[in-house]
Amino acid sequence: MTLKIEVREISTENKEWHELVHSSRQNILFVDQRFLNIWTTKGTSNHLMLLGCYDESGCLVGGQAIIHRKFMGLRIQGSFNISYRCTPILAGHIRENSPEQYEILSALARVTRKKFPYLKVEFHPNLTDTRAYLNNGWHAEPQYAHTWDLRNVDNILQNMHRKKRSYVRKALETYEFNVERDKKIIDEFLRLYTETMAKFSWCPNENWSESFHHKANWLLDEKLLLPCTCRAKTGELISVALVILSPENRTAYGWLIGYDHAYASYEIPASLQYYSATILAANFDVLDLGDGPNANLFAYKDSLGTASHPFWVLTTKDTKKWIKVLDFLRDTRQSLQKLFRQRIHAFDS
Amino acid sequence: MLAETDPHIKGILPLVCVGKNEEFLAAIITPYHFASHGLRVDSPFGYSTPLFSKVLNEGGSQHMYTAHSIHADLLRSLSEHISDIRLHNAPDIWDVRAYSFLDWQIDTIHTHEILRTENNWEKIDQDLQTIIQQGEEKYSLHADVNKTWDDLFVKRTNHIHPIVLRKRLDWMRQTGTGRLFTLTDSNNLLVACTLAILSQPDGRAYLWGTTFPKAGSESNALPVLLWQTCINLLRDFQRVDLGTSPNIGVSQVKDKLGAKLLPTFITKFNKHNKEAPTPVSVNE
Numbered sequence: 001m002t003l004k005i006e007v008r009e010i011s012t013e014n015k016e017w018h019e020l021v022h023s024s025r026q027n028i029l030f031v032d033q034r035f036l037n038i039w040t041t042k043g044t045s046n047h048l049m050l051l052g053c054y055d056e057s058g059c060l061v062g063g064q065a066i067i068h069r070k071f072m073g074l075r076i077q078g079s080f081n082i083s084y085r086c087t088p089i090l091a092g093h094i095r096e097n098s099p100e101q102y103e104i105l106s107a108l109a110r111v112t113r114k115k116f117p118y119l120k121v122e123f124h125p126n127l128t129d130t131r132a133y134l135n136n137g138w139h140a141e142p143q144y145a146h147t148w149d150l151r152n153v154d155n156i157l158q159n160m161h162r163k164k165r166s167y168v169r170k171a172l173e174t175y176e177f178n179v180e181r182d183k184k185i186i187d188e189f190l191r192l193y194t195e196t197m198a199k200f201s202w203c204p205n206e207n208w209s210e211s212f213h214h215k216a217n218w219l220l221d222e223k224l225l226l227p228c229t230c231r232a233k234t235g236e237l238i239s240v241a242l243v244i245l246s247p248e249n250r251t252a253y254g255w256l257i258g259y260d261h262a263y264a265s266y267e268i269p270a271s272l273q274y275y276s277a278t279i280l281a282a283n284f285d286v287l288d289l290g291d292g293p294n295a296n297l298f299a300y301k302d303s304l305g306t307a308s309h310p311f312w313v314l315t316t317k318d319t320k321k322w323i324k325v326l327d328f329l330r331d332t333r334q335s336l337q338k339l340f341r342q343r344i345h346a347f348d349s
Numbered sequence: 350m351l352a353e354t355d356p357h358i359k360g361i362l363p364l365v366c367v368g369k370n371e372e373f374l375a376a377i378i379t380p381y382h383f384a385s386h387g388l389r390v391d392s393p394f395g396y397s398t399p400l401f402s403k404v405l406n407e408g409g410s411q412h413m414y415t416a417h418s419i420h421a422d423l424l425r426s427l428s429e430h431i432s433d434i435r436l437h438n439a440p441d442i443w444d445v446r447a448y449s450f451l452d453w454q455i456d457t458i459h460t461h462e463i464l465r466t467e468n469n470w471e472k473i474d475q476d477l478q479t480i481i482q483q484g485e486e487k488y489s490l491h492a493d494v495n496k497t498w499d500d501l502f503v504k505r506t507n508h509i510h511p512i513v514l515r516k517r518l519d520w521m522r523q524t525g526t527g528r529l530f531t532l533t534d535s536n537n538l539l540v541a542c543t544l545a546i547l548s549q550p551d552g553r554a555y556l557w558g559t560t561f562p563k564a565g566s567e568s569n570a571l572p573v574l575l576w577q578t579c580i581n582l583l584r585d586f587q588r589v590d591l592g593t594s595p596n597i598g599v600s601q602v603k604d605k606l607g608a609k610l611l612p613t614f615i616t617k618f619n620k621h622n623k624e625a626p627t628p629v630s631v632n633e
Contacts, residue, residue: 097610099601129610131459135597140457142445142612159411295421295450302414309410310443 003055003100005062005107010052012037016060017050022248023092026124029224029246030082031089036065038218039082045069045207046078051111053104061091062104064112066119075116076326082244083145083253083288084311087124097129105132109314113137118322123312133314143313144298146289146306150252153281156274159305164270171271175238176231179279185227186216189240192258199261219244226252228276230259230268238263241272243280243287250285252276270304350524351392354516357382362390364426366419375401375419377427379434386621387432393508394517395546395555396439396613399423413444420447424618432620440590440611454617459600461591461608465583472607477572484573488540491531492581494522498531502542506558514558521546530581532574538563541570543592545582552587559592559599571602579606 010017012033021031029035040046046067053062066086068075077086088108094100109132112119122143123130130140148156157165190212194204204212219225226243239259243252254276259268277287289306292298302308352358358380366375377399379390390397405416424447427434438445440460448455463469473481491498499518503511521527526549531542543559556578561567575591582589591603593613604610 097604102597102601128612129459130457130612131597131600134457135595140612141449141455142443142457144444144446292446295417295446298417298446298450299414302412302417305411307410308413308444 003103005103006054007107007111008052008054010050010060010063012048012050014050014052017052017063020052020060020063020091021089024089025092025096025126026084026087026089027248028084028087028124028251029244029248030084031065031087032248034222036067038215039067041214047075049075049115051108053107059091061094061100062088062108064088064108064121066112066116068116071326077116077119081256083290084122084124086119086121088121088127089124090127096126101129102132105129106136109133109136109138113316116316118319119316120319121314123314125309125311127312130312130314138314138316139319140312140314142310143291143293144308144310145291146301146304147309148277148287148289148304148306150277150281150284150287153278156277156305160270160274161303161305164303164305167267168271168274171230171267172275174233175268175271176233176235177272177275178229178231180227180229181220183217183220185229185240186213186220188237189216189227189242189256189258192237192240192260193256194258195261196258216242225255226276226279228272228279230272230275232263236260239268239272241269241276243276245280245284247283250283252280252284252287254287254289270300273304350517350520351380351394354520355380355382355510355513359383362388362427362430364423364430366423366426372404373402374405375399375416375423377423377436379427379431379436381431384433388430389433390427390431391433391435392437395437395557397436398439398442399436417444417447420444421451424448424451424453428618428620434616434618436616438614438616440613442614443612445614445616448614448616451618456615456617457612458593458595458615460593460611460613461600461603461606462611463579463583463589463591463606463608465587469579469583469607473576474605474607477602477605480569481572481576484569485577488532488534488570488573490574490577490581491533492528494529495531498539498542499529501539501562502529502531502544502558502560505560505562518544530574530578532570532577534563540566541574543574543578545578545589547582547586553590554582554586554588555590556592559594567599568602571599572606575603575606 018033021027036048040048046069049066049068051064052060055061064086068077088105090101090104134140190209216225224245226245228241229237230239231237241257242255244255245252254273257269280287289301292301352361359382361378361380363378364376368374379397380392381388381390399420401416445455503514506514518529526547528545529542530545532540534540540563541561544557546555546557548555561570579589591608594600
């Protein structure tokens with residue numbers, strides 16, 4: 001018998017969402033109401049669309065949270081540096097790859113397609129069946145998360161490539177590694193991160209920085225952020241790695257890393273990530289370092305001895321074209337802003 | 350066999366990747382034909398897939414970059430020789446980063462696999478067990494040669510020319526690498542059929558071209574056809590690949606049979622339509 005599903009927008013205050021998330025096998029911090037609220041307030045122009053899937057008896061059996069912005073009357077999905085963004089979640093009693101799961105995912109695939117001009121959905125790794133999306137005209141392609149198993153933390157160093165292992169060992173002797181929870185570290189991180197991202201021709205603007213402070217401070221207050229630092233013996237800060245903690249599924253997620261480029265880049269990030277793994281091992285099973293979106297990052301993460309775990313990325317048709325257009329508009333705006341600032345500066349001097 | 354049975358196939362391109370000590374690392378063998386813009390690979394018969402040395406899989410899901418690099422080299426070499434390529438990768442190829450980073454188009458299609466276990470029957474959904482039991486009283490499975498059934502099968506498989514498929518069926522029977530399983534009703538009329546491609550090297554049988562000449566018979570006949578065929582094949586093979594289907598109803602019957610859902614990837618490359626790589630976007 002086919003399950004009839006109705007998809008409705010629901011409020012973030014809805015208690016049912018909380019219950020759904022907690023019963024779900026996709027229970028991760030990134031779908032928690034508090035997390036979603038923080039990610040869509042203060043300093044951001046982000047909005048949250050929370051979709052609930054109700055069965056015929058009115059039970060909430062699935063849902064999806066989509067953070068987006070509004071641009072020229074359209075809802076546009078942003079990239080948020082969080083793992084498994086927009087993953088559908090299913091109530092705990094929905095069996096894996098069952099016809100019920102198919103109907104819920106089909107309903108979400110249909111409804112979200114109508115609400116957004118394009119959309120990119122990253123499935124939680126335990127959602128392995130993409131047929132519902134494929135049959136609704138979406139495209140499915142796997143990406144691969146690089147993870148360390150923290151239950152065997154002693155093996156991590158052994159599994160690294162020989163050279164990487166020797167760099168890490170050397171760095172552990174040469175530098176000081178610590179967890180620093182003082183909020184000042186967020187400012188320090190931002191300084192280093194700006195330097196790191198300059199390599200990719202990107203500079204955080206005022207809005208981004210304000211929003212980042214808000215999120216990072218909230219995560220710190222909630223003890224959901226592990227800021228690991230690497231300092232020279234003289235006390236000079238070299239690198240900060242921010243790890244988001246998801247106690248729900250005993251998984252920690254490598255979020256952002258910034259470092260001083262005056263120091264050797266091949267030893268610092270790997271050492272800091274290894275250090276964070278040793279700290280996390282007491283309370284977490286997995287450290288997820290994210291995907292390797294290009295051959296260089298794949299090579300780097302593979303050399304750390306991580307395991308590759310596939311997860312599905314579902315996209316609507318023409319997503320690449322939309323992203324190209326929006327990137328072009330963003331770049332044009334940034335160039336104009338830069339030009340404008342230069343003119344003002346020239347005028348002042 | 351592929352080249353001998355299809356006059357459009359003009360040759361076979363074998364590419365092998367070996368290590369410094371001449372040890373085998375990976376290979377791909379593709380039949381090609383001539384197209385307007387050059388050579389083309391597009392084999393719709395079974396998987397067309399790279400092969401990797403077991404040594405490369407020893408790390409499991411760790412230390413995969415070496416295998417990735419070899420895979421990428423193989424694909425680069427293939428795309429130097431052939432301008433238009435379509436591969437259907439076997440389910441074993443779950444890491445498609447080599448295609449992705451080289452800007453090949455990747456499409457996903459699911460197959461199902463049944464393993465030989467002690468309790469295959471118990472894994473079947475209870476409702477489906479009833480359908481199979483009732484169906485077994487109505488239908489009979491055959492693996493013997495019947496010209497009428499062969500004709501019906503080749504005519505209904507519309508993505509390969511009937512003459513080509515007929516030759517392939519004959520060749521596989523002669524070499525013991527293929528068997529056509531047919532399900533008939535009490536009047537000995539063909540209700541459903543499937544071609545099992547028998548692969549001794551990997552101990553697997555692959556079902557291909559499952560079809561229902563009698564309209565409306567899918568829901569009752571399909572479970573019987575698949576279950577009976579599997580029982581037959583699992584005597585000699587460890588695994589049976591039930592094949593892909595765009596029909597979700599058919600696909601869900603395979604779920605209910607207790608088969609494992611597996612993604613497979615159809616990967617395409619066209620030298621002439623190749624788009625420039627999309628730059629990595631760093632923003633929020």
